[in-house]
Amino acid sequence: MPEGDTVWQAARRLHDALAGEVLTRSDLRVPRFATADLTGRTVLDVTPRGKHLLTRVEGGLTLHSHLRMDGSWRVYAHGQRWNGGPAHQIRAVLGNAGRTAVGYRLPVLELMRTTDEDRAVGHLGPDLLGPDWDPHLALANLLKDPARPLGEALLDQRNLAGIGNVFKSELCFLLGVTPWLPVGELPADRSAKLPELARKLLEFNRERPVRNTTGRRGQDLFVYGRARRPCLRCRTLVRLADQGDGSRERPTYWCPACQPGPAPFTPRR
Numbered sequence: 173m174p175e176g177d178t179v180w181q182a183a184r185r186l187h188d189a190l191a192g193e194v195l196t197r198s199d200l201r202v203p204r205f206a207t208a209d210l211t212g213r214t215v216l217d218v219t220p221r222g223k224h225l226l227t228r229v230e231g232g233l234t235l236h237s238h239l240r241m242d243g244s245w246r247v248y249a250h251g252q253r254w255n256g257g258p259a260h261q262i263r264a265v266l267g268n269a270g271r272t273a274v275g276y277r278l279p280v281l282e283l284m285r286t287t288d289e290d291r292a293v294g295h296l297g298p299d300l301l302g303p304d305w306d307p308h309l310a311l312a313n314l315l316k317d318p319a320r321p322l323g324e325a326l327l328d329q330r331n332l333a334g335i336g337n338v339f340k341s342e343l344c345f346l347l348g349v350t351p352w353l354p355v356g357e358l359p360a361d362r363s364a365k366l367p368e369l370a371r372k373l374l375e376f377n378r379e380r381p382v383r384n385t386t387g388r389r390g391q392d393l394f395v396y397g398r399a400r401r402p403c404l405r406c407r408t409l410v411r412l413a414d415q416g417d418g419s420r421e422r423p424t425y426w427c428p429a430c431q432p433g434p435a436p437f438t439p440r441r
């Protein structure tokens with residue numbers, strides 16, 4: 173599942189393949205931009221912004237994409253087989269003399285003026301992996317709605333940008349509270365370290381092919397994806413429940429011993 177670290181990696185792959193080169197192939201397979209043609213233009217840069225990707229092209233244009241749950245950008249050399257999924261899932265093809273970038277299952281793909289990028293990403297809070305990172309603003313944003321469950325506040329990209337559902341569960345574990353704790357009730361020592369802890373986790377993972385929050389080999393995550401398996405710290409069985417505001421429920425993992433705080437009732441299995 174793409175989170176800030178994955179998007180950062182995708183942006184770098186795309187940047188390395190496309191930036192500074194003239195596009196010789198351009199194919200946007202979404203109805204609104206099907207006739208847009210970017211060939212002949214040089215790609216200036218590819219920048220991640222939270223979980224959004226901005227591909228800036230000569231002439232003041234930006235191709236904005238978002239990977240959401242299972243989108244991906246792959247880069248291929250000439251003659252290499254495209255293997256990111258069936259052809260009907262391809263949403264974008266951008267190529268130059270040496271490489272071709274193929275975007276699969278992109279739920280968001282739009283071409284916009286670079287000066288209008290704020291329309292796509294202006295709502296985002298400080299970017300955990302971006303040059304605008306501001307831990308004080310991120311914390312102030314998180315605490316703005318003190319009654320909101322910590323897990324939901326962390327996922328809200330308007331507070332801070334880059335945390336997805338995996339890092340949400342892992343961060344709550346590292347902070348020693350359940351994801352249902354009202355964010356305003358987080359002890360002061362822990363809320364003070366939250367923004368930098370989040371940034372370190374993403375920073376640590378932005379170069380890694382496999383996400384790791386434990387610093388241990390072979391045990392990559394403390395709780396995420398480990399329902400009914402023993403907590404790496406205390407051996408209590410990890411629990412799983414959905415968390416969300418009703419519109420979108422996300423699987424959420426926690427250790428009931430290491431993480432005190434409110435939690436939904438989960439029947440014993």
Ligand SMILES: [Zn+2]
Nearest residue numbers: 403406427430
């Ligand atoms: Zn535990």
